[in-house]
Amino acid sequence: MYKTITKTGLAIAISAAVSLPTHAVSDSQKQQLNNAVVKTSQSQEEKLKEFHAYVNAYLDEYEQWRDEYTNKLDERRTDLIKTWGEGEVSSQTKQVDYSQNDQVKTAVDYESNTATVSVLVDEDSSPEEIEALVRKVPVEVEGKTVDLANLTAEDHVVLYSLDKEQEEKNFVIEQTQSQMNELDVQAERLIQSDTGIPDSFIYQRAHNKKLALLTKAQERIAAQTKLYSEMRAKHGISIEQPEVIDKKVQEVASTESTPAKVSPTVVEKVVNVVPKAQVVKKKPATEAVSTSTKPKKVVSYKVKLPENSLKSRASKYTPLAEKESKNWEIDAALIMAIMHSESAFRPDAKSHVPAFGLMQVVPTSAGHDVNKQVRNIDAPMKASDLYQPVINVETGTAYLDILNSKYLRKIENDQSRLYCMIAAYNTGAGNVARAFNKDRSTSIGKASKVINQMTPEQVYNQLVAKLPYDETKNYLKKVSSRIALYK
Incomplete structure (x- = not known):
């Protein structure tokens, strides 16, 4: 790949130089030719170093969008925490919308098949005032208008509690783990693509990116601590809390011996105290920090979605799953079970990795893999394309085929x-291989020899016990159990 780039650059420079009279050659053209000539005299070590820099910059360009997304999400969640005491946002299986200048929140949880409509009001609002307010609030759930006045209300004061603070920190931890997981997938894709890049370079790059994510997580968690402390001070809230020993992520990460062994659980150690008990006290008015903001409380209404909601959504995509099943010889029930688990059959679903659409495809890993191996396009996919059901299901199923017929082909037992x-x-x-290789290597060829000596039940149990990410363990359980629903 490097030689192709070098020859192309040299050809362009020479072509530009000889196609014009000598006196018409510009300084930039001369410089371009000189640079090309210099490259031909570079040592192999210099060429490799330059090629690695090129690959690194190429991948960095497509990872920048992830960091920008994360930063914008943090900004949004910070605004919500200031208002609601928590930063609840949409995920692949939950849709959270705000209206009325962020004073009304509608959260539809497709896993539990329920919706919660919450209204932010002054803490001293009377029941009559609240009833009058909710009658003016138009709320739609799944395309149907909901009359909140006919529902039973629950309320709680916005107290900026330790529990809520810990939930927000857990959000950062889980998102960071998912992004670390995706770096593993990206590294494995590069290795399997046989680009000529040394495995050591790919592993080292993934290692460095993981450390950067961990460092960023430490900063984000510290920001959460500061934000909640400021909000408690602003509203005159004091909390008796246990002493928290905060470990620096760099110190924890430094215990990892090699790039291939960066532990996905390291980030959990950044915040390792979940309060078991707390006492929340409102300070007397004379002690409270003066503010023009009145204390708020949240009034919530539970709405049960129709029992057939999931089945109705699933039925829309059954023909598409069956079509791609025939195209790629992948069981349609597996495709449906993955859509169920990944997005609850929502084509506009978006996770915090971020991944997109019905089968939650990440543009730079699975999306890039399918583009290159199936469509002959060496570039990541566009998020806008992945929101289209036809493209998304084709891509997700094609990726399953790549896994089944290429990466995992040496595993003999179908189950x-x-x-x-x-x-x-x-x-x-690669991470599947780590669950079976005693040295935790990512060689799936080596792992296949171990797997082929085991029963399917033993393979399943080994995966649940040894996979490096809890997210994947739970994912395996959910998808496996749901396949039977679509047989």
Whole structure:
């Protein structure tokens, strides 16, 4: 790949130089030719170093959008925490919308098939005032208008509690783990693509990116601590809390010996205290920090979605799953079970990795893999394309085929390969291999020899016990159990 780039650059420079009279050659053209000539005299070590820099810059360009997304999400969640005491936002299985200048929140949880409509009001609002307010609030759930006045209300004061603070920190931890997982998938994709880049370079790059994510997580968690402390001070709230020992993520990460062994659980150690008890006290008015903001409380209404909501959404995409099943020889029930688990059959679903659409495809890993191996396009996919059901399901199913027929092809038993394929869809074939290799290597060829000596049940149990990410363990359980629903 490097030689192609070098020859192309040299050809362009020479072509530009000889196609014009000598006196017409510009200084920039001369410089371009000189640079090309210099490159031909570079040592192999210099060429490799330059090629690695090129690959690194190429990947950095496509990772920048992830960091920008994370920063914008943090900004949004900070605004919500200031208002609501928590930063609840949409995920792949939950849709959270705000209206009325962020005073009304509608959260539809497709896993529990319920919706919660919450209204932010002054703490001293009377029941009559609240009833009058909610009658003026138009709320739609799943396309139907909901009359809140006919529902039973629950309320709680916005107290900026330790529990809520910990939930927000857990959000950062879980998102960081998912993004670390995706770096593993990306690294595995590069290795399997046989680009000529040394495995050591790919692993080292993934290692460095993980450390950067961990450092950023430490900063984000520290920001959460500061924000909640400021909001408690602003509203005159004092909390008796246990002493928290905060470990620096760099110190924890430094215990990892090699790039290939960066632990996905390291980030959990950044905040390792979940308060078991707390006492929340409102300070007397004379002690409270003066503010023009009145204390608020949240009034919430639970709405049960129709029992057939999931089935109705699923029925829309059954023909699409069956079509792609025939195209790629992948079980339609597996495709449906993945859509169920990944997005609850919502084509506009978006996770915090971020991943997109019905089968939650990440543009720079699975999306890039399918583009290159199936469509002959060496570039990541566009998020806008992945929101289109036809493209998304084709891409997700094609990726399952790549896993099944290429990456995991040495696994002989169909059921064992199915379990590994489900796990690999979430975490990559390399991490599946780590669950079976005693040295925790990512060689799936080596792991296949171990897997082929085991029963499918043993393979499943080994994956649940040894996969490096809890997210993937839970994913394997959910998808495997849901396949039977669509047989």
